[in-house]
Amino acid sequence: MTLLRKANLFTLVSMLCCALKFCVGGDVITATEHIQDPGSIVSSGGLYKLGFFSPNSSANRYVGIWHNKIPAYSVLWVANRDKPILDSTGVMMISDDGNLVLMNGKKEVIWSSNVSTSITNSSAQILDSGNLVLIKGSSSSVANDSGILWQSFDHGSDSFLSTMKLSTSVRTNEKHVFTSWESPSDPSIGSFSLSLELLNIPEVVIWNGSTLYWRSGPWNGSVFIGIYNMRSVYLDGWTLVNDKEGTIYLTYNFAEASYISYFLLKSNGIFVQPYWHEEQNDWQNVWLTRDSLxxxxxxxxxxxxxxxxxxxxxxxxxxxxxxxxxxxxxxxxxxxxxxxSSLQCERIINGRTKAGKEDxxxxxxxxxxxxxxxxxxxxxxxxxxxxxxxxxxxxxxxxxxxxxxxxxxxxxxxxxxxxxxxxxxxxxAHTEFGEKRDLRVIIATAVIVGTIVFIVLCFFWRKLKKRRAVRRRTEGEASLEVSGENMLGEKLGKANVQELVLYKLEELATATSNFSDTNRLAQGGFGPVYKGRLSNGKEIAVKRLSKASGQGFREFMNEMEVICKVQHQNLVKILGCCVEGDENIIIYEFMPNKSLDTFLFDPLKREHLDWRRRSNIIDGICRALLYLHRDSRLRIIHRDLKASNILLDEELNPKISDFGMARIFEGNEDQANTRRVMGTYGYMAPEYAMEGRFSEKSDVFSFGVLLLEIISGRRNTSSIEEDRSLSLLGFAWKLWKEGNALALADPKISVRRFETEVLRCVNVGLLCTQLAKDRPTIPTVISLLHGEMVDLPSPNQPAYTERQPIQHTDGSEQSQNRGSINVTLASIEGR
Incomplete structure (x- = not known):
């Protein structure tokens, strides 16, 4: 009896194994082995998977190929792109005529390899190259191309993998093209296609329907000369081959087998190269066809x-x-x-006499x-x-x-x-060059006359300077050294001045190599900032008021007054100052990593800012603002909070700098008005920019903009490739309304592990950029960011959703983030 029970159990297990054999089977599909939704097969090396999937929020089912061992950046190939299965009854199998087919629950053929001749003993295999092949006989036939009856590499979707071919037939003009998805949730054939155009010299082009959208420039045997920096991007080599059958094709290969990368034509027409960054455990885009218009x-x-x-x-x-x-x-x-001007050929008279000189x-x-x-x-x-x-x-x-x-x-x-x-x-035409020569003569004459005038003026200026020097010496040279202290003491009070070091101009000139350009760290609205090294070896940052600056001695004294009264680990520390003659200089602690914008908006440097570091920077800025607004002896409104005013120390900890525009609030004062609006376009709150009203909420608005910049790695004033009319605020609001706020995150950071934190930060950033009455205060912002409030309020539409170029008085259009602006409201006429 026991033996009989064991035999029955063995039979049952065998039957189950046979049943499972029809659902999954290593890396092959045969006449006796198929895959049924949600089954899959994996290539022998485990690199690629063939199986059923639903894109994004869609309920439709497709069969596709994607990376197996790592998170998929995209689905690399789709069988039934234009004919989804509406439920989970799909089966992929070898049909009676030897074709690889996809069938739904009604036994209807949804997709087929469509090999015309009837085949017996065929099988399909997913290879470690990502290629799905239909072969005659066993899998060993793959080594012999003659054994391949059909392959997915000849019927690509939107992904161009290593060893695939982008081809065009010289005789028939038949092309193998790559086509984009209709949208990220719809793999059907979209508007954009990529093809190899032979023309006179081969070029790769992207079409938007029948309209040319992008081109690579001519092929010179190793690179396409119209692709910027191609030599440093495609290190592993591209090849253009003219085969014996009259087909020209483009292919590429990576020298290092472990390098995981490919090319993808996205649904918006941009051709990108993602690669798997092993250290960051995430995908990165190393190249794309569209950086700008x-x-x-x-x-x-x-x-x-x-x-x-x-x-x-x-x-x-x-x-x-x-x-x-x-x-x-x-x-x-x-x-x-x-x-x-007409060219020479157009100036031929009566077909015989040429008019004018040669082109x-x-x-x-x-x-x-x-x-x-x-x-x-x-x-x-x-x-x-x-x-x-x-x-x-x-x-x-x-x-x-x-x-x-x-x-x-x-x-x-x-x-x-x-x-x-x-x-x-x-x-x-030759006349265009004549104008150039005449212009050179005019310029040369102007330079000579200007030089003579300059020499004469220098002569008189030196005489005047000598007279003034004699008069100063009679009044006593020591007065110069004391004057700076007296001037500062009159404004700040003796107690504060005694805590500062008064540097001599000569000492600072020596420390900065006479304020040389090689020592210049940055250029702000106040003036240039230089790196210096004192005689004792201490490194310092020297900010020198520029005579051409829109800011002046008032802002210099304001910064001295404010910064002498505050001390916090997230505020930059002042070491001293220098007031001699026309020179007004502030000396700060040196910050080796410069400002946040040098990291955040640099495609290479921002790789160092993973989400944890960005979160730490956000937290540090919040702590500094909380101190300024609530915890210091005086309530201080910064009024120019932006990425370039956030300095980073050696460990990338943030410190707020540049208090030239800060305002101290006295007593119970919580709002003030000014006719002199100062700040940076893109960061200024609307009530401040348009009406001159500022408060703590003004800094909150600037912080909201800065928060969205830190999340996205984009400037608020830069153009958004998806919609060039939108500012960063407008783009963030658009994504928020669409329920796709995670798309705002910088591709350089992995958001999968921090989805909740990133979404919370986007929510808070939008709350901070609402109208003033709806904005939270900094203490509330900190509570929201730290998750102390489970249900975050829903934001309203922020101000400045459209990207507005700034028209300066000279009529030129400049970047909105080149520096601070200074406007008197009385000069603005309302409409």
Whole structure:
């Protein structure tokens, strides 16, 4: 009886094993082994998984491939992109005709490998390359390409993996392209596609429907010369191959097998390269096609040039002018520019006599060359001559890997790089160069006359200086040394002055190498800040009032008064000052890591700011504000809180600096008005910027902006690639309303382990940037951030949701975060 029971148990276990065999099976699917939702198979090395999934919040079911051992950045391949299964009844199996098929619960074929010839004894296998292959016979046939009947690498989705091919047939123009998802929650074919365009010289392009959206520039045998810094990004090598069947394809490989990276065409048209950062245990983006509008095809129109380092980013090439000056002024550059002077070929009279001199060429260094280049000579010294002899030639360039290229018609999509690119030569009428020579003569004459006038003025100034020096000596040289103390003592009181060291100008000049540019740390609204080393070896920071500064002695004395009365571990410490003649200087403790903005907005440095460090910085700023607003002897409103005024010590602990605009509140005073608004655009509370009213809530608004910047790694005044009209506040509010606030977080930090903290910080940041009456105070902010209140209030829409460029008095448009502004409200007229 016991043996019989054991035999029955063995039979039952065997039946269960057979049943399970139909659901999962190593890395293969065979005629007897299938996967049923939610089953999966994993490649032999454990690198990739094939299985069922639902994207984001969608309930639809798809079969896809993704990374297995690490969290997936995205799904790499999807079988049934345009035909989801609406429930969890899907099965992936080998059909009777040998194809790999996906079926729903009704036994309907949702997707098929669609190999036309009938096959027997076939199987599907997921490989450690991420490729899903249908093979004839056993898995050993994979080693022989002839055994592969179908593979997912030939039918890519939105991901370009190592050894995949981006190809175009020379004979049929048939293309293997990558297509974006419709949205992050919908893998169906979206608007954007990436393809290899042969043209005259191969280029990779991204299309938005049928409209060109981005291009790589021509291939020179090793890199695409229109991709900025490609040599340092693609260290492992790209290859363009012309195979025997008349197909040209692009592929790449990584030299180090452990390097996990690939390329992804996102649903917004941006082509990115994520890679797995082993130390940070998270994905990082090392490269993307769009850093600015300059990367979008044709932003500046025909004969326009785009440069991210200029404002505005678009300008006409020399010798050209805007085609529509009104639209150009409004920032609509798509119409481009037109030539001012006719070229030589256009000046031919009656087909025989040439009018005027020969055309010349304007050299533009480090350029992304225009679209659709024509190859016409391998020799560099022939480029210019051949272009001059060709009336349709509007520009030429030379690359050692390509040869001479020329362009005819409109020159579109020219971009200025700081390094690399190619030297582009624009054909211009000779009169354009004549104007340049005349301008040089004018400039040279002006310089000579100015030099003479300067020498004469220097002569008289030296005589006047000697007379003043004699008069000072008669009054006693010691008075100069005492005057600074008297001036400070009159303002601050003797007790405070005695705690400060009064430095001599000569000592500070020696410490800073005579205030040399090599010692300059930063440039603020007050003036430059220099690194110095005293004779005893102590390092100091020296802030020197600039004579050209919008701030003056009033702000200097204000900072001295405020900072002498406060001491806190998160406030920068003042060591002394210097008041001699026209010089007003403050000496601080030296902060080796400079200011927060140098880390936060630097693509490389901000990798050092993981979430714990950012959280520590947020906490330190809060403690300092709590001290200023509530715990110090006097209540102090900073009025210029921003990333550049948060200094970092050697351990990246924050210290608030720059109290030149701070205001001390007396007694029960909780709000004040001023006609002189001082601060930084993007950080100023609306009631202060527009009405001159300030209070603790003004600093709370600035803190809210700063908090969102720390979370996102973006400046409040920078453009948002998803919607360039939005400020950071507007973008954060948009994501909050959509229930997608985590998308605001900097990709450089891993938010998976800290989702609750990040969401809480976004919530508090938006609460701080509401209208003044709705904003919390700093003590409440600290309670909210520390989780002392379980249910956080829901924020209202913040002010300044749209990005507004600042128009200065000279009419130029500058960054909103270049420095502090100083405005008298009486000069502003209401409308």
């Amino acid at each position: 300059c990367d979008v095809y044709g932003t500046c129109g025909p004969f326009g040039i785009c440069d991210t380092n200029t404002v505005p980013i678009c300008s006409c090439l020399r010798g050209f002018e805007p085609k529509n000056i009104e639209e150009w002024g409004r920032g609509n550059w798509s119409a481009g520019c037109v030539r001012r 010349g060429f304007l050299k533009i260094e480090n350029a992304k060359v225009p679209y659709y280049a024509v190859l016409f000579s391998p020799l560099e010294d022939q480029c210019q001559k051949l272009c001059l002899n060709n009336c349709s030639c509007a520009a030429y360039a030379y690359d050692a890997g390509i040869g001479c290229m020329y362009w005819s018609g409109d020159l579109i999509d020219i971009q200025k790089f700081s390094i690399e690119g190619a030297d582009l030569y624009i054909r211009l």
